[in-house]
Amino acid sequence: MAMKTKFYIVYLLLLASLYGYSQQLKFINYTTDQGLSNNSVLDILNDDDGGLWMATWDGLNYFDGYTFTTFKHDINNPKSLPSNYLTSIEKDKDGFIWTFSNEGLISKYVGNNEFHHYKFNQRPRAMYASTSGVINVLVGEKIYKYSNGNFVEGADGTSKNSQKKNLKKYF
Numbered sequence: 001m002a003m004k005t006k007f008y009i010v011y012l013l014l015l016a017s018l019y020g021y022s023q024q025l026k027f028i029n030y031t032t033d034q035g036l037s038n039n040s041v042l043d044i045l046n047d048d049d050g051g052l053w054m055a056t057w058d059g060l061n062y063f064d065g066y067t068f069t070t071f072k073h074d075i076n077n078p079k080s081l082p083s084n085y086l087t088s089i090e091k092d093k094d095g096f097i098w099t100f101s102n103e104g105l106i107s108k109y110v111g112n113n114e115f116h117h118y119k120f121n122q123r124p125r126a127m128y129a130s131t132s133g134v135i136n137v138l139v140g141e142k143i144y145k146y147s148n149g150n151f152v153e154g155a156d157g158t159s160k161n162s163q164k165k166n167l168k169k170y171f
Contacts, residue, residue, distance in 0.1 A: 035068030037061050043088045048095045055086035060099055060109075071113065079114040082107055088126075092146065093133025100127040106137055118151060120144070130156035 030036050038058035045053050054061040059072040060081055074080040083101035090098045097109040104123040107115040118137075126138040134156035135146040144151040 030063070030068075035061075035070070036063075037068075037070045037072070037084075042086065045089055045091055045097075047091060047097065053089055053091075053097050055089045055099065057085050059084045060086055060089070060097075071109070071115075079116075081115055082117050088128075090127060090129040090135060091133070092129060092135050098127065098129075098135050100124070108135075120151070132156060 031039050036054070036056070038056040040057040041054045041061075042057070043055040047053060050065070052063040054063070059070050062069040062071070071081045073082060073084050081099065082105045083103050085102040086099050087102050088100045090100075092098060092108075099105075099107045099109070099115070101107075104125065106118045106120075106124055106127055108118070110116050120137070120139045122139050124137045124139050128136055128138075130136055130145075136155050137144045137146075137151060142153055143155040144153055145156045
């Protein structure tokens with residue numbers, strides 16, 4: 001009988017200790033009702049300030065933990081987002097946010113609601129950040145890296161060759 005009691009005491013202590021280590025996760029769903037431009041979020045990343053950037057079917061959204069700021073294409077503003085349908089976003093080594101649209105348009109958010117747009121001879125197929133934070137763009141069969149304010153041919157030297165292979169698998 002004493003052995004059975006000891007077993008129950010050990011069992012209860014173990015159960016109590018496991019309960020103490022468990023986490024209570026709380027998820028909050030944000031929708032267009034709270035300020036998100038579209039409920040279809042295709043990519044998400046956090047910036048160096050703890051904010052969240054989201055690529056959606058209807059613009060780029062920034063969430064600071066309290067409110068949403070939405071960036072959209074404005075036909076009268078050449079420095080606005082070039083397209084609202086964004087498929088991916090990346091953060092470079094300097095903390096700048098880059099967008100890739102469904103139409104293959106590449107833009108860098110430079111602050112103050114302004115974007116700098118980059119053009120290529122062919123439609124870009126994909127964009128990714130290397131392991132060192134350099135933005136790479138796949139155009140045709142070539143990869144261009146962002147260097148000194150422009151894109152130059154050649155993937156970032158520290159990016160893994162497998163990234164290129166994995167990128168090509170999708171296209």
